[in-house]
Amino acid sequence: MGRGEPVFLPEARLHLGAEAEVTAGTWFDLPAVMKQRRARGWRHPDLDERLGRQRLLAEARILLRLHRAGLPVPALLDADVDENRLVLEQVEGRPLIDVLRDASVDDVQPLLFAVGSTVRHLHAQAVTHGDLSTNNVMVRTDGEVVLIDFGLASIEYDLERYGIDLHVLDEVLGASHPDRPGAMEALEAGYRASEHAGEAEAPGGTVPSAEDVLERLGLVRSRVRYHG
Known part of the structure; x- marks a missing residue:
């Protein structure tokens, strides 16, 4: 972002979390959101600044990587490392949580497959x-399904991390949407059906197969039940 007239014009706060504040507005007249990372008061300021910069750069690089690969993620419009903020395309639509809670939406199986x-x-x-x-x-x-908020995303080749990714969805669907039976089964079917999505080989390692990830999901579930 330049130092003259601001190109992002804020309109409304969407979310205020521990990690970041998200604001809706416009960027050169385009609907956009600004994600402003927040300082963590309990950390030394120098360390907090360094970690915040690293995290912002990592998120920006991952978004660019996914956008180039044609994945449905918000377009990165601008990044200001000095100010610790990103400007992203505003995704029009509804969060999945709202769709699943909408009693007028009867059959969600195709959506969860997607x-x-x-x-x-x-x-x-x-x-x-x-x-x-x-x-x-x-x-x-x-x-169309669009994934958002890549603040905790990372480049990974460890099978466990993929299993945990799916387990988060599994836990949320079970806890927040118990009135949607078969939700996780539909999601797993969609995951399995897209086994050959993109390249299995990626720079730095080999991506685990869909079957291996789903098997690891089962192991993660078992561990959670045992310790619970």
Whole structure:
């Protein structure tokens, strides 16, 4: 962002979290959101600044990587490392959590199949999301699934991280949407059906297969039940 007239014009705060503040507005007259990372008061300022810069750069690089691969993620419009903020395309639609809670939406199985397929496409790029909740999946008016909020995403080749990614969705669907039976099964079916999404080989390693990830999901579930 330049130092003259601001090119992002804020309109409304969307979210204020521990990590960042998200504001809706316009960027050169385009609907956009600004994600401003917040200082963590309990950390030394120099350390906080360094970690914040690293995290912002990592998020920006992952978004560019996924956008180039054709994945449904918000376009990165601008990044200001000095000010610790990103400007992203505003995704029009509804969060998946709202769709699943909408009693007028009867059959959600095809939608959840699409979510599973989209997550497999994400994993095929050697990227784990880190916070795959139903708040971080948007559904456009045409039904397209878009993944948002990559603040905790990372490049990964460790099978465990992929299993944990799916387990977050599994836990959320079970806890927040118990009135949607078969939700996770539909999601897993979509994940499995997209086994050959993108390249299995990625720079730095080999992405685990869909079957291996689903098997690891089962192991993660077992561990959680045992310790619970």
